Amino acid sequence: MFGPTRARRTAAILVATAAAATTALLASPTANAAPQPIVGGTTTTTTAYPFVMQITDASGSQFCGGTLVSATKVVTAAHCMAGETPASVRVVGGRTKLNGTDGTVSKVSKIWVNPDYSDATNGDDVSVLTLSTSMPYKPVSYVSSSQTGVYAAGTTARILGWGTTSENGSSSNQLRTATVPLVSDASCRSSYGSDYVQSDMVCAGLSSGGVDTCQGDSGGPLLIGGVLAGITSWGEGCAEAGYPGVYTRLATFADQVTAQVNS
Numbered sequence: 531m532f533g534p535t536r537a538r539r540t541a542a543i544l545v546a547t548a549a550a551a552t553t554a555l556l557a558s559p560t561a562n563a564a565p566q567p568i569v570g571g572t573t574t575t576t577t578a579y580p581f582v583m584q585i586t587d588a589s590g591s592q593f594c595g596g597t598l599v600s601a602t603k604v605v606t607a608a609h610c611m612a613g614e615t616p617a618s619v620r621v622v623g624g625r626t627k628l629n630g631t632d633g634t635v636s637k638v639s640k641i642w643v644n645p646d647y648s649d650a651t652n653g654d655d656v657s658v659l660t661l662s663t664s665m666p667y668k669p670v671s672y673v674s675s676s677q678t679g680v681y682a683a684g685t686t687a688r689i690l691g692w693g694t695t696s697e698n699g700s701s702s703n704q705l706r707t708a709t710v711p712l713v714s715d716a717s718c719r720s721s722y723g724s725d726y727v728q729s730d731m732v733c734a735g736l737s738s739g740g741v742d743t744c745q746g747d748s749g750g751p752l753l754i755g756g757v758l759a760g761i762t763s764w765g766e767g768c769a770e771a772g773y774p775g776v777y778t779r780l781a782t783f784a785d786q787v788t789a790q791v792n793s
């Protein structure tokens with residue numbers, strides 16, 4: 531979803547705008563790096579990651595990602611579903627490009643949003659969609675509530691999505707992926723203070739920045755060892771040094787997700 535998640539965002543935009551203006555004045559065109567994935571990463575396909583779903587509006591415009599965890603259930607972020615109804619969203623599987631017409635489009639028969647959800651920075655950012663049409667793609671497994679050990683700092687995680695390839699940039703037409711190390715709770719708290727709710731969130735990113743999810747990647751997967759362990763949730767800007775991406779800590783919500791998957 532697009533939209534500010536924190537008050538500091540306004541200040542960050544002003545700084546970014548000033549920096550961009552300086553860059554435009556000082557850098558030759560060839561000095562500008564080619565647009566990068568997500569932010570920093572590579573293109574990939576839904577053949578390689580068949581469980582990665584586009585979440586679109588009724589007209590087919592993608593606004594979030596999601597993860598297929600059974601033939602008819604998709605895990606996404608609660609903040610992606612704010613203001614949505616089952617009639618207002620579609621899930622698209624097997625479509626690597628935003629402008630593609632391939633794959634499978636399903637309507638949604640039910641949207642479950644964590645009942646404790648209020649704002650991404652308060653945690654509880656998890657939602658499960660029930661599809662009207664089964665997806666003919668292999669789902670991915672997700673962490674169980676006991677697998678709290680997977681979030682050890684330094685562990686490599688994979689992020690995926692069609693989101694913007696730079697802060698305030700444009701979305702990627704093709705699915706992109708990158709890997710980022712998980713960040714300790716203490717480090718993430720030093721970045722975000724009380725907005726970091728360690729029971730409900732996990733941070734990932736390089737201390738120097740440069741690789742991150744960004745706007746439009748929300749709701750999509752963070753994989754650890756090939757298993758769904760996080761949901762793209764929020765961050766200060768994108769790929770900024772000292773501000774890692776924040777992901778829903780899925781193990782905390784695994785039992786609630788399972789109740790929805792089995793419902």
Ligand code: ARG
Nearest residue numbers: 531745746747748764765775
């Ligand atoms: N809230 C954004 C979205 O709705 C995701 C932002 C992720 N930001 C980050 N720096 N990792 O698409």
